[in-house]
Amino acid sequence: MKNKTKQVTRREFLGLSALGLAGLTILPSWSQNGVRIAPSDRVVLGFIGLGRQAIGDFHSFTNCPGVQVAAGCDVDTIKNDRFRRMVTEWQRTQNMPERCDTYDFYERMLDRKDIDAVVIGTPDHWHALNIIHSAQAKKDIFIQKPLSYNISESLACVQAVRQNNVMCQIGSQQRSDREFKTAVALVRSGKLGAIKEVHVRVGEHPEPFDLPEERVPNNLNFNKWLGPLNFPVVHYNSRMCPVIAPPDYRERGEWAVWRYYKETGNGFIGDWGAHHFDIAQQALGMDGLGPQEFIPAGYGGAQYDTQKYANGIVMQERPFRTDRPDDKGINFIGTNASLQVARGYIACSDPSLLNISMDGGNDDSVAQLSAGHMQDFINTVRSRREPIAPVEAGASTNILFCNINIAHELKRPVKWDPVTKRFFNDKEAEAHRLYFYEYRNPYKLPYWRG
Secondary structure, three states, X not given: OOOOOOOOOHHHXXXXXXXXXXXXXXXXXXXXOOEEOOHHHOEEEEEEOOOHHHHHHHHHHOOOOOEEEEEEEOOEHHHHHHHHHHHHHHHHXXXXXXXXXXXXXXXXXXXXOOOOEEEEOOOHHHHHHHHHHHHHOOOEEEEOOOOOXXXXXXXXXXXXXXXXXXXXXXXXXXXXXXXXXXXXXXXXXXXXXXXXXXXXXXXXXXXXXXXXXXXXXXXXXXXXXXXXXXXXXXXXXXXOXXXXXXXXXXXXXXXXXXXXXXXXXXXXXXXXXXHHHHHHHHXXXXXXXXXXXXXXXXXXXXXXXXXXXXXXXXXXXXXXXXXXXXXXXXXXXXXXXXXXXXXXXXXXXXXXXXXXOOOOOOOOOOOOOOOOHHHHHXXXXXXXXXXXXXXXXXXXXXXXXXXXXXXXXXXXXEEEEOOOOEEOOOHHHHOOOOOOOOOOOOOOOOOOOX
């Protein structure tokens, strides 16, 4: 998509009275939840992808003072209708003018100069193009994890974000949760001693797509849902795109099962890995880097998928708690103590270490408590400082779990240079779909040079 937009300041925007949303954004006085919001402090959002995740994200963002929602887009007309109704109902409760425009495709929405940032909640195979086109349109970006479907897309996203000078927050919200912030701070403090091993439980690898084909409902443009996806085996099934209908507009069935198939996702390795591997990387100081060797379970007698860092640290996908082996979480094993952390849970072999200060010192990205992951992004849009989960962090985590799956499918180790972002003399790994695959026509991956 050619960039036809020019970023304007909010002051400049005040003079653009012909824009369709002018009535929403130039109110002389506007309060939200009892807090008066100055025009210069308002952040106007557009949503790309309006499924279950978008509903949750909407409710989170509308708890942030100064946020307005202007538009949304989805390839499902019923989801568009549901989103419009939800937004205008919220606007009514806030005594705002009631208007939310909806689109069947996001490129028209990106042309609007009144939208400051986008919230992306599409399937993984759309993430890269959504991010790149939004960056080219000079929109700041909140992208649900994972950053992308494969490695080449992640690297292209980093280039797009940085070359267009936009802010990008990955929806790895555990970075803003107290237990995980405590764990990261404690690991980085050195009080656990030298970290030798990290055990991370996230779950299984993806399976081949095997759902039976069903008739596409009239409300869904499945061809646009497929977008760049170039795997002929993938066809419509209601488990992939759950059916919704009035009056309650609730999806029937499971949540986004496309995550668990090889052709459309990275399984639990990617789904939960985008959370727990992400925290492990942050704690180890490996944002933007990562392991250099990936050994699949079963190879040479290895019991678990194993990743080795250049500094000698070994990370394995294995139970992090012996008493609850199926729980998802992380165990950092140091020479002085070990630390276990999961959602709503943190424990240390030396309990006295959990009394560490959370003021963060000079390291705002690690231990300083924020007002929540969405608020961190809104603060980033206003201040132009880096978010707690920047695009490079999302890329390094995405590369990590893609390489775990590549090694698993090749049934042998693969070696990766986390600095040059290349495999070590491995043509077979480079030919894998999780490194790069040709999009179907007419889609192309910008910023990728191979």
